[in-house]
Amino acid sequence: MPTVETGVQRMITVPTPPLRHQQLILTIYGLYGRRGGGALPVSVLIEMLGALGHDAPGVRSAVSRLKAKGVLNSVRNGGAAKYELSPRWLEMVNEGDERIFAPHRDAPGxxxxxxxxxxxxxxxxxxxxxxxxxxxxxxxxxxxxxxxxxxxxxxxxxxxxxxxxxxxxxxxxxxDYEPEGDMRARVAQWWDLEALQVQISEFMQYYGSSLADWTAEVGGDPAAALAASGPELRRDAFRYYVPMLTLWRRLPYSDPGLPLDYLPEGWQGPEARRIFFGVHELIAPMAEAHARSLVDDAEAA
Missing domain, CATH: 3.30.70.270 (Reverse transcriptase/Diguanylate cyclase domain)
Structure with a gap:
C-alpha cells in the first residue's frame, strides 16, 4: 500500500488512494464549504489540495471544470476569487450526508x-x-x-x-417480501456483490488499520485528542481524513444497508463501517480545526 510519512508523527502513515482532484474538492466543500457564506477562496483550495499532494495548476483546472459543469459558482468578496457549491449541488451534498454518515443496516423482514x-x-x-x-x-x-x-x-x-x-x-x-427459497441467492442476482466487495476491499486495503493506528497515537477520546493536538497533528488529521471520507462515501450507496443474513459469509461491510465511524469520530474534529485555520488566515489576510 503506498503511503507517505506524516510530518512529526511516527506511528501514523497517510494512505494515498487514487483519487481525482474533483472528488477531493467535492469532499472538501461537503465538509467545510457549507458554513457561513459557504464560499472558499481559491488560495485555500490550493493549500488544502497541496497538502494532499496536488499542485496548483491541477487544482485550478479542476475548479474550472466543476464550474463549467454547474457544480461550483464563482463569487467575489473584497476582490478575492471564491467559489461555492451551486444550490442544486448543495442540496445533493446535504442529502448525501443522510447516507454517508448513517450507520444503518436493515434486519431480515x-x-x-x-x-x-x-x-x-x-x-x-x-x-x-x-x-x-x-x-x-x-x-x-x-x-x-x-x-x-x-x-x-x-x-x-x-x-x-x-x-x-x-x-x-x-x-x-x-x-414486505416473503421469498420462497434462498434470499441470499436472490440478493446476489439483484446486486453486483462482487463489485461492491471490490470497493470494500479497496477501503480496507488503505484504511484497515486506521482506527487502531490513530487510537494508539492520540487515545480514544475525541475531545481530549482535539484539546491536546497542535498544528502539525491537525494537518496530519486533515491529510488523512479527507481522502478517507472520499473513498468511503460511495460505499453507503453501493450497499444500501442490506441485512447481513442476505449477504455472503464473512462480509467485510460491518468492519469497514466500524473502522470508518471510529476514525471519523476521532480525527474529524482535528481535521476541521486545520481547515478552519486556513480559511480564517485567508480572510484575515
Missing amino acids: SPWVLAIFSVPESMRERRHQLRTELTRLGFGSMAAGVWIAPSGVREGAKRRLANRGLAEYVEFFTG
Missing part, C-alpha cells in the same frame, strides 16, 4: 421499496440515466424496469430523481 419505471422507446437516453441513478442509489435490478432496495432509501431516491428530472417516469411501492 424489514420493508422493501420497489422502483418501477417505464420509458418510451424514443427516450432511450432517459432509460439509461434511470438505470445509472438507481444503481448509484443502491437499488438492485430484479427485472427489466423493476428495481428493489431497503425501504429506507426511498425518500432520498425520490429527491435525487426529481433533481435529475427523472421522477415522472418512476413509481415507488413499499411493502
